[in-house]
Amino acid sequence: MWAALDRRAVQDGAARLAAADPWWLLFGLLFTYLGTVAAACARQGAIPERLPPGLLLASQIAAGAANHVLPASIGAHAVTVRFLLRQGVPLPRATASIGLYSLVRAVAKTPLVLVFVLAAPAAAPPARLLPEGRTLVVAAIGLLLAPAAAVALYVLVRPLRRPALDFVRTALTDARRLHSRPSRFLPLWGGAVAAPLIQAGVVASVGTALGLPLSWPQLLFAFLAASTAAGAVPAPGGIGPLDAALVFTLAGYGAPLPLATATVIGYRVLTVWVPLLPGMLVLSALVQRKQL
Template identity: 70%
Template sequence: MSLLPLDDLSRTLPAPARSPSYAPLARRALSLVPLLLIGAWAAADWRAVRDGTARLVSADPWWLLAGVFFTCLGWVTAACVRQGAVPERLPPLPLLASQFAAGAANHVLPASIGAHAVTLRFLQARGIPLARATASLALYSLVKPIAKTLVLLVFVLAFPKMLRLGRLVPDEGTLLLVTAGATLGVGAAAVLLTALRPLRRATLGFARTALTDARLLHTRPSRVLALWGGSAAAPVLQASVVASVGASLGLPVSWPQMIFAFLAASTAAGAVPAPGGIGPVDAALVVTLVAYGAPVDLATATVIGYRVLTVWLPLLPGALALAALVQRKVL
């Protein structure tokens, strides 16, 4: 009985069946998720979209163009802040595209989860480890409210007589509720870290990584300027969109007052985890504009116009950009 050589025997045996790869199918499905979410969100809020668009038709187009310009500058600023939060140099155009796409994701999920998820995927695709990418998101989230508060204080000091703060200060009940919530949150975190050793170990490792990167970044003037300068400029640019829309509709409120109204409203309502701040910030912004003497209908139209320029107008292009970045494996 003759034996076949091993090479001949391997050719006679049937090839093992390949298991189907579901990665391309999953990637295509993920690329369609943003479009489906955007469609559902727009259908639920269609009346506001229609009314806001109708209001903007009669507005001054040049002021609206200025609002579009400030909106575009906001994406550039977001890219600068993201670059300032990591030591590695990121490619400018893909970074800008990721922040444009992150804007669409940010208006679907609450508490900036969508934007952070897109940025985290982008940083990992650039070869940055998960721990350091997460640390950059934590640094970004910490610097932004500090910078906004500093800008708010600058406006208070620069315009002490023009700004009417009395009606904008929260009452004692609201302050007590916020203090109690913050105390409970810190207490719960302390109990969990004390009781769960794996969680405490992971938290300490993350804190060491974050502090190491933060110290390194603050030794580079370019990163400091991008991180802190961009964080301070971002809320001013958003407020400038509000001021541009208000000017286009003839809102009888000065630019410093409209900018301060947005800063105060977004700071007061920023703790509410709504998608993109939509809802709480809108209500607080209408209240602050009315406190400065604006008619309720014009204040409401200004806020709706602001949302049209910053949310509804770039929403579909941002979702398409997000789907394209996922399809091309940039995210």
């Protein structure tokens, strides 16, 4: 919708991207595939069983392609669960690992933002970009309603009680077991912390290639802020909400709108369109070899 409403800015951004520094764009593509490695590390850290590294990495490349088809990372999680089942992991443990992975990914971003604020206060967003009081109240209400809705669903829908209890029991048991093993909690939390930084590195690389007048800390912080805000809106691969939030954040830092638009277009090209075909080919190969 954003592209349709401001087609001229998108066309100008695409033209600027075509004239960008190709070496920095290649650097951004490297960050894209490093993100797959970080995801594979976090996935391994969320499961007690040892998984074959090559197949695990291939499954995350395939999951990245599926992630752009369904909202809220459903596609990536579905591919991962299927892969874990093929590796002999029981379904309750596979689904519990997805919950732990998602929780750690969400929690890990908070200290990351705090570190940026303390270490590079100049990179913090301008005051006009911070949410208003009403927005914070709505967000707080949403955070309170989510667990309340889960409890109500558990109480009112009797067939869900036993699966829910099994899920919680398995999740808590595995979480305790994993956090007693450095070979699991280190890749789990390390991958969770590295993943958003690597994604932000793609944005920073594209911005540098285009000559965006912002520092790397500002570009990294802009992505972290935009992705956090857009994470509340379920969309395939975050496409749409993240794009609009990132353009708004970059423009709020003082970046010219055409350059901000070109940066977001470049980010999408490197993280969606370039890896899409290899990801679909890997997905097809894994299905044919009955690894999914």
